[in-house]
Amino acid sequence: MRLLVVEDDKDLNRQLCSALEDAGYVVDRAFDGEEGHFLGETEPYDAVILDMGLPQRDGASILNAWREAGRSMPVLILTARDRWSDKVNAFDSGADDYVTKPFHMEEVLARVRALLRRATGHASSDLVCGPLVVDTRNGRVTINGNPVRLTSHEYRLIAYLIHHQGRVISRSEIIEHLYDQDFDRDSNTIEVFVGRLRKKLGMDLIETVRGLGYRLDVPEAS
Amino acid sequence: MGAWFNRASLAQRLTLGALVTSFTVLLAAGFILAQIHRRATERAFDERLSVYLQALSGSLASPIDQDRSDPSDLGDPKFDLPMSGWYWQIEPGPANSGDMIASPSLFGARLARIVDPQLKSDQLGVVQGYMRGPDERRLRAIERTVQTPDHVWHRIRVAGDADEIEQAVAAFRLPLVVTLGLLGTLIAVLTGVQVTLGLKSLRRVQTGLAAIRTGQADQITGSYPPDLAPLVREINLLLESNRDMTERARTHAGNLAHALKTPLSVIQNEVQGVDDDQAASKIREQIAQIQTQLQWHLERARQGAMTSAIGRATDLAQVLGGLERMFAKLWHARAEGDQGLTLQMEIEAGLQFRGEKPDLEDMIGNLMDNAGKWARQEVKVTLRRHASRPLFAEVIIDDDGPGLPEAQRVAALKRGLRLDETRPGSGLGLAIVADLAKLYGGILVLETAPLGGLRARLELPIVEA
Numbered sequence: 266m267r268l269l270v271v272e273d274d275k276d277l278n279r280q281l282c283s284a285l286e287d288a289g290y291v292v293d294r295a296f297d298g299e300e301g302h303f304l305g306e307t308e309p310y311d312a313v314i315l316d317m318g319l320p321q322r323d324g325a326s327i328l329n330a331w332r333e334a335g336r337s338m339p340v341l342i343l344t345a346r347d348r349w350s351d352k353v354n355a356f357d358s359g360a361d362d363y364v365t366k367p368f369h370m371e372e373v374l375a376r377v378r379a380l381l382r383r384a385t386g387h388a389s390s391d392l393v394c395g396p397l398v399v400d401t402r403n404g405r406v407t408i409n410g411n412p413v414r415l416t417s418h419e420y421r422l423i424a425y426l427i428h429h430q431g432r433v434i435s436r437s438e439i440i441e442h443l444y445d446q447d448f449d450r451d452s453n454t455i456e457v458f459v460g461r462l463r464k465k466l467g468m469d470l471i472e473t474v475r476g477l478g479y480r481l482d483v484p485e486a487s
Numbered sequence: 488m489g490a491w492f493n494r495a496s497l498a499q500r501l502t503l504g505a506l507v508t509s510f511t512v513l514l515a516a517g518f519i520l521a522q523i524h525r526r527a528t529e530r531a532f533d534e535r536l537s538v539y540l541q542a543l544s545g546s547l548a549s550p551i552d553q554d555r556s557d558p559s560d561l562g563d564p565k566f567d568l569p570m571s572g573w574y575w576q577i578e579p580g581p582a583n584s585g586d587m588i589a590s591p592s593l594f595g596a597r598l599a600r601i602v603d604p605q606l607k608s609d610q611l612g613v614v615q616g617y618m619r620g621p622d623e624r625r626l627r628a629i630e631r632t633v634q635t636p637d638h639v640w641h642r643i644r645v646a647g648d649a650d651e652i653e654q655a656v657a658a659f660r661l662p663l664v665v666t667l668g669l670l671g672t673l674i675a676v677l678t679g680v681q682v683t684l685g686l687k688s689l690r691r692v693q694t695g696l697a698a699i700r701t702g703q704a705d706q707i708t709g710s711y712p713p714d715l716a717p718l719v720r721e722i723n724l725l726l727e728s729n730r731d732m733t734e735r736a737r738t739h740a741g742n743l744a745h746a747l748k749t750p751l752s753v754i755q756n757e758v759q760g761v762d763d764d765q766a767a768s769k770i771r772e773q774i775a776q777i778q779t780q781l782q783w784h785l786e787r788a789r790q791g792a793m794t795s796a797i798g799r800a801t802d803l804a805q806v807l808g809g810l811e812r813m814f815a816k817l818w819h820a821r822a823e824g825d826q827g828l829t830l831q832m833e834i835e836a837g838l839q840f841r842g843e844k845p846d847l848e849d850m851i852g853n854l855m856d857n858a859g860k861w862a863r864q865e866v867k868v869t870l871r872r873h874a875s876r877p878l879f880a881e882v883i884i885d886d887d888g889p890g891l892p893e894a895q896r897v898a899a900l901k902r903g904l905r906l907d908e909t910r911p912g913s914g915l916g917l918a919i920v921a922d923l924a925k926l927y928g929g930i931l932v933l934e935t936a937p938l939g940g941l942r943a944r945l946e947l948p949i950v951e952a
Contacts, residue, residue: 276753284756339820345748346741347782349810349852350845356813362820366748367755367778376821383820 267291267442271301272316298322317344325358332359339380385428392427395483426481435478505678539645544633566590572648580640596621625649740788800839800950831867839950853916854884861888882945885936896933
């Protein structure tokens with residue numbers, strides 16, 4: 266899952282990014298309105314955390330521009346203003362949820378989790394695919410109730426696949442959503458991680474669709 | 488007098504000024520009229536006397552040897568009655584000898600000299616004036632010196648009762664006083680009417696200001712006379728700049744909050760991971776305090792701004808529409824289960840809240856937020872005109888949550904007066920709403936909802952469409 270954090274305060278931006286990275290997301294960061302707007306419009310993010318008061322261009326106008334350009338990723342608003350009028354305006358611009366400053370980091374993480382879940386049509390934070398269960402609240406992965414230890418990269422991959430289970434996902438889509446902008450797109454890393462996952466999960470959950478990509482699905486009983 | 492004048496109303500001052508002036512003028516006019524009348528009466532009296540004087544001098548003019556007409560025969564019985572007040576007397580000049588002739592009415596007495604003689608202008612050599620008669624009666628007299636054909640000088644003096652003049656003057660005085668009195672009364676009444684009419688425009692300004700204060704208008708409207716129009720214009724400009732200042736104050740307060748809250752977030756997150764550190768827990772505690780202070784003062788500024796901001800009307804249905812869109816999305820996004828909360832809205836259109844939009848949004852937003860926190864499946868919002876209270880609307884927010892026991896409802900609406908008691912959270916939200924509603928003259932009532940949970944009923948003043 267690849268996220269964008271647009272926050273002009275350098276410290277807060279750093280804290281948000283490291284907390285989100287610790288939770289297993291890939292995070293791009295922007296420090297002003299123009300940069301944030303550009304990244305959000307050009308890169309395929311799964312969710313955006315957007316501060317309302319930004320230099321150069323304020324959050325509401327960025328959000329409006331994204332929505333008008335047809336960008337529909339869920340957007341979590343960070344705002345210092347606790348009046349409902351500000352929130353109503355933000356929602357009318359296309360926000361999906363808000364967190365009021367000063368906030369606890371867990372709150373942001375919970376909101377992001379819920380937004381991602383809702384965006385991919387999942388009601389619960391436990392994502393299930395046959396015997397495989399991924400608990401997005403704490404990053405725990407189990408097969409038939411037995412915990413599986415995954416590295417952060419492996420977790421990102423399986424989390425993205427299980428969010429979009431049943432759909433064929435191309436290699437480039439995986440790269441776009443699992444790595445930040447600077448990732449070397451020609452490397453073989455994805456094949457390596459898929460191989461490791463198959464080994465750890467021990468089953469044929471991840472199917473290779475030749476020429477198209479990968480698909481996570483409940484194996485058909487044979 | 489000076490102190491009274493400073494305390495007196497404009498109407499009192501204008502009335503007093505007009506009355507003093509007009510009564511002074513009336514008094515002077517009365518005095519002058521009386522004087523003119525007295526002069527005219529005196530002149531008419533003198534004319535009568537001079538007729539007698541001429542008759543007497545005519546009788547002297549005939550030659551001595553001829554049969555002189557009897558001067559005593561003036562054809563007026565007044566001169567025959569003793570002490571009638573009407574007398575004549577012909578006395579020979581000082582250089583001449585001869586008898587003095589007098590009217591029978593003098594009864595042997597003599598007429599004194601005129602006290603303060605004045606030359607009668609239209610008849611040569613005739614002198615007029617007042618004198619004391621033989622019976623101490625006041626007389627009006629004229630006299631003249633004539634020379635008979637035998638070169639003897641005579642002084643002729645004719646006198647009449649001055650009472651007649653005084654009576655005529657007195658007879659004139661009554662109608663004069665009555666007429667002027669009536670005129671004075673009329674002027675007083677007219678002054679009163681004029682002052683009332685003249686100050687009517689001022690009263691309209693006052694009514695306009697009252698309408699602004701009570702929120703029925705945001706400007707003084709209507710046309711005013713040219714001398715009041717600039718005042719009205721200035722008041723309107725003042726109101727406008729007042730609103731601008733309010734807006735600026737709010738913006739500043741908001742900016743201050745934003746400026747402080749971001750670093751607060753940073754500090755808070757920085758000490759979050761550190762659990763057992765004493766310094767960290769101290770910092771966390773202080774952050775909580777700063778946060779409470781911020782919220783408290785922001786709200787104070789907001790409420791201060793609110794009471795000075797006047798004359799706003801906000802469409803209730805529109806505000807509820809915005810909140811509906813937001814909460815529907817929010818509750819869907821935050822829902823842990825499949826369904827999330829359903830939000831039902833029942834809105835009567837066309838109701839205008841008498842107050843500021845952000846305050847209305849805060850009140851209803853807080854109540855809906857609170858309902859969403861406790862509801863199991865459903866929140867219902869109803870907006871309607873108040874059934875029994877005219878010029879009030881009702882916003883009812885029901886949830887199907889656990890509700891609030893009656894004993895805790897009062898406490899939920901009460902805000903701790905000490906700062907450290909006002910923690911942000913579910914409790915403070917309701918207290919803020921109750922305070923805001925009260926400031927606008929409305930009320931927040933907590934009841935039991937038909938859905939089973941809490942019903943928050945907000946009664947708010949509306950503007951008559």
